[in-house]
Amino acid sequence: MEKLLKKLLNYSWISMIAILLLTAYFIFNMKQNSRMETDLDKYMPHDHPAFVYSDKAESWFNINDGIIVAIENKKGIFNTETLDTLKKLTKRFQKFDEINKDDVTSLYTADNIIGTEDGMDVKRFFKRVPKTKENLQKLKESVENNEMIFGRLISVDETVTVIVAEIGDDVFTQEFYREILDVAKASETKDIKIHVAGRPIVEGTMALLGPADMKKMVPIVLLVIFLVLFITLRSFKGTLITLGVVFFSTIWAFGLMAAVGVPVYAVSTMIPVMLIAIGVADGIHLYSHLQVYINHNPDAEKREAVKDMIKFMWKPVVMTSVTTAVGFISLLTSQVYPVKYFGIFTAFGVMVAMVFSLVFLPAGIMIFGLPKAKKINKEEDKAGHSHSRLANSFAASVIKHKYVSIMATAVIVILSLIGMQKIWINSSFLEKFEKDSDIVQTDKFINEHFGGTSSVNLILDAQGKKDKFKDPEVLKLVDKMQKDVDSQLEVVGNTFSLADYINRMNKVMNADKEEFNKIPDSKDLIAQYLLLYEMSGDPENLNKVVDYDYEKLNVTFQLKSDNSKSINSALDVINTYKSDFKKYGITINYAGSGYKGLVFTDLILEGQIMSLIMSLIIILLLISVMFRSIKIGVIASVPIILTALISFGIMGFLDIPLSTTTALLSSIAIGIGIDYAVHFLEQYHYNALNTDDKMVAAQNTMAHSGRAIIYNAIVVIAGFLVLMFSVFPPNRQLGALVSLNMFTSFVGTLTIMLVLLYVSNVYFKKKKSK
């Protein structure tokens, strides 16, 4: 290996040009084939049982997420102007290519089931917009009298009315959204305000906003890293080459993705993040070594210097890269494809970065020349100690006050464990947005006036027993459950099912008397009501709440929040009815995007925790093999475990929920933590060979590796702090947490790991026994 690398030095130009050519090929590939995947549904593992059932149920009942268009008039909506806007917008939305005409619901399209003197009538609320005061008043009364509509399509304070347009999973595009906003804006007047919300918009915007923001921020991150790198390396050439390694490895990773036809998912935007954080490390350590060598041998020829660098550094560079790559490959255990891809391509990028560090970087030095030597005071006798006074005293005091480190670590571990208890998982999309953003504000506005912008569908399944949901006992239970959930939970704004139809019909068929607003006792009567509805209403409406054979029921719960706590609180109450339904042979299942989001997040986290544990074990083994000592493997794992613990602990204390992005950060903790530990260990090992004094070894390691680690940490922390200025909150959290992880990794390596190395006498014990 070493020989090969040294041989390659003779062909610097060739390796440089080969790498550039391949890079150009990958850039070409990215231009040709790169495709962004914004449809969140494509992220889901569709063969998972929960998803299989949900997808089926969505097709049975035509369950889709709706775009909500709210028309607000502070003076009230029962006037000709507002109703006219409502009608026009409803018709306009029915005309969108992306929207099925029948999937648009508003007061204009809704059925009004009313009791008449001698029967029942199902008719539209209005076809022509009422013009006279009298007719407007009539409409107002009929709306107020229909609880299936009032509070659902019209706010109870009568200042807002909504149009709901359900769309398929894959139709949302930014252009479509813009068109909707344009249509909405065009209808606004002095009195009438239009708000657009709904899960498709939240999802679609998020899938686009995150990567778009990343695209904007990454160049700034690179610039800052460039500057800080330049300050620490004090070499323009070195900075350029180090960044080249990061930059090219990112291009290769994305280029390969494009070449094999894998689309860019939202999580893929984390790949450059990982590669920047990890790739810079190799460059810094290599340069750091080179600098030390030149400082000591100012007259050395560049070939000699580079050869020395390769000789000492190839092993730790390979070790760190392999362990990191293995850590990412452990993500293959995830059930979620984008996460698998993320693992594979990041691992690929890490390996590419390794090759670049060992080939491209030396080739660069051969072509562009060495950095300048720094003057050091050679006369001073250090008795083998390092030349850095700071490193010496720092290492000495860490070792002297070793119990401080141990105690502090213990305290931190305990605190982190406490913090971790508070950690919660959030599958909310909405909460990824700025609190004062339009999208959150509109959502809040609609939630204040209506049942809620999010929904969970409960699917009751009588397992093939036909007509089960005409049974009054069963419908009564459904009705009871709905009322129970609605009254128990603040967050549930509305519930809707077949029971609401039956209640309403029973009431209007009995002279509108409130005491008949309930499920009747006779199964035949229920069947006859349903037939009656089919004859006079739009039977399509029933297809959304019950299947053809009356053996599957869809109960919709509208929630005012899409976060996991809210959804789970609803599920908890619903699940208390599980045994009651079981008595009738009915099973409980869930469907809809909110529920799928919840399951999906759980899957990601489950996979994440699995792969975290797995990669820890693999890395521990790898390091034990590399350094031929389990003890060292354990010591090297300490900073990693600490970093992960602190990261989760702080998230718990700061109430940052685990989400898809924040969960993936544990990979970074491992990737970076292991780099620091291996470089430090390797150096310590080398220094231990040359001295009998543990303190001297520690101090030399601190001066050399320690310095590189600090530089590395400073560079990446500075770079990622830039993300704190992102407009997209998840990216801000990412920036903060990466910086935090870098910081804990480096502090952990330089303190507690050093202490452990010192106390455990590794390398020195062996020597004594020799």
Place this chain on the structure above:
Amino acid sequence: MKTLKFVVTVAIVLVTSFGASAQLTGREIIDKTYNRPAGDDQTSILTMTLINKSGQSRVRKIKQFTKDFGDMEKKIMFFMSPADVKNTSFMNWSYDNDKADDQWIYLPAIKKTKRISSDSKSDYFMGSDFTYDDLGDRKLDADIHTLLREETINGFDCYVVENVSKDDEYMYSKTVSWIRKESFVGVKKEFYDEDGDLLKILTIKKVEKISGYWVIVSSEMKNIQKNHTTKINLTDVHVNTNVPASKFTERMMMRGI
């Protein structure tokens, strides 16, 4: 000429065309189709099968009586199955003028007859793919009829007539009818939605001559956008059996079959 509109059987009617030659206009063809001799009354057992996109089906068996009263047509239907709606009955009076239909339903579970009303002829009948209009309530001059061409389909020589509603807001932008030249019985009809896309296809599967009148005994309407199908089959058909006028009353609805 007396008209008899079949709510269920279809409007497409046979006229024995006395050498009515190629000069027929689209309007004349449809006129002959709508207004064909069909007797004064009819009884039959109607089986309606609704099939949804998942392949689930609902089957309803109904005994029905229809009688032409000159300026109006009365129809009474009794549900035979499914069991939970047995003896539920439905009565419809439809008028030749613009007056809206009168409709009643009798629910045996509460032993009460209720009037129901439906807003529009565009409403679908009983969850089927037929609207009241499709079933024969359409007025001749509600559309502009244009003879497009003549062609042979399913072995029948047919006129192909396009019908475009005079009312812009009508649910169909146009319909296209294939009508047998020799009998003025329909063979097929296509319905196009407001956006001009094909929405439904009606296929006449079987026509029988009963008591000298052509009766469509089997037909199928398929909504291709929703992938929903309605099959209608008539059995036990009798024409001109002198169904008494007193059959079409609320009292009879309550009595059952």
